[in-house]
Amino acid sequence: MTTATLNHIAGALAGMVLGDALGVPGELWPREKVRARFGHIDRFIDGPEDNIVACYFKAGHYTDDSAQAFVILKALLKAGTVPEAKVLADDLLDWVRSMNGFEINLLGPSSKASLLAWSKGEDPKPVTKLSLTNGAAMRIAPVGCLIDFSEHDLLARTVAGVSSVTHSTDVAISGAAMVAQAVASGIAGRTWDEISADMKAIHPIAMRLGEPTWAANILSRLEVFERVMLPKRNEVDDEAASRFIYDVIGTGTMTSESVTAAICIALWCRDPWRAAVLAANMGGDTDTIGSMAAAICGAKTGLDAFPAERIAELERINSLDFRGLAQEILDGRSRFSY
Structure with missing residues (x-):
């Protein structure tokens, strides 16, 4: 593996933490409330006391999203494979x-209910077959x-194995x-067009590994954005793309909304x-x-494309070393095998 590969792995990890930490203050608030309270968020801000989800996190700290990702990563590296579900649950x-x-x-509700059952x-x-x-x-x-x-x-298969602890749909x-x-x-x-094609290739493979549900199809929702908005990428601003994603794709906690929204943001912005x-x-x-959108972008651009002062801030606050983790x-x- 090359130094370039290390840089891109570090970029994925840094993007994950960056998007997580920057998104703290307005978590699960409506768009208008976020803007009325904070104006334009382009810095790390404490989770406000009246946000019952974000109030536990100080400026620049990552949340349960990145914390769980690091727990999973540590378990995978230690085992060299996907451990049994109970091992992951215990971790x-x-x-x-x-x-x-x-x-x-x-x-989140699914993780809490399933982990309570494990405990x-x-x-x-x-729980997991309905998550x-x-x-x-x-x-x-x-x-x-x-x-x-x-x-x-x-x-x-690896994703399904890791996810089965709390989600198996x-x-x-x-x-x-x-x-x-x-x-x-x-x-x-890979190019951005190739990244999109790769995601579309894995979607049906992964769908077959889960419990069938009535949830909206992520691939179909993504194709709406690619057909309607992506051709306008050089014609309209980020606010127009943001409005479309919020109104049409959705930004709630359902996988069909939030994952599609993150992929749309990544394909639109192409910068962590x-x-x-x-x-x-x-x-x-x-x-x-x-967290998901910036991880995708960071994987593509590499750590060197990030604002250096933001990376230094994230590493200091969270006691992280992105290049060390990448190594x-x-x-x-x-x-690794599975």
Whole structure:
């Protein structure tokens, strides 16, 4: 593996954390409320006290999205494969308990219900087979860093294995697989058109690995954006794209909305900072959408394309070393199998 590959893996990780942290203050608030309170978000801001989801996080800190991603990454690197679901559940439960996460409003509804079942020794499948929210996709970027973009079947199976702890539906697995695929393709230097094609290739493979649901089809929703908005990319501004995504695609916590929104932002912005800012100001599940979108963009551009002062700030606040983490992933890629 080359220095360039390390740079792009580091970019994916940095994008994940950047979009997560920048999107904190307006998380799960309507678009108008975000703008009325903060104006234009282009800096790290404390989660406001009256935001019952974001109030636990200070400026620049990542949330449960990146925290769970790092738990999963550590488990995958340690095992060299996807551990049994109970091992992943125990690792996630250790983190939840360290954050008092069952008592505060930290977890999404599907993750909370399934992890509570694991903690009680109960079967989580009655929860996971109905999980339509984005908990699987929000923590999946590191999986895209571990597997070559061309290995669609392996990538889809790995995503399904990792996700099964809390999410085992067709929409949750396919949405997470599309995010992981976009990251893997970006790291490999694929063009944006190729990244889109790669996501469309993995979607049906991953859909077959999940419990069938009635959820809206991510691929169909994405194609609406590609047909209506992408041709206007050099004609209209980010605000127009943001408005379309918010009104038509949706920015809620359902995988069919938030994952599609994140992919649309990535294809539109093609730059991690721009993607993170657009998501942070959009309204809805801003931190999760921003985390996924900026991870995809960061995988494509590499860490060198980020504002250096923002990366330094994120690393200092969160005690992170993106290049060091990328090197650990590079070292583990050749040993990983599933």
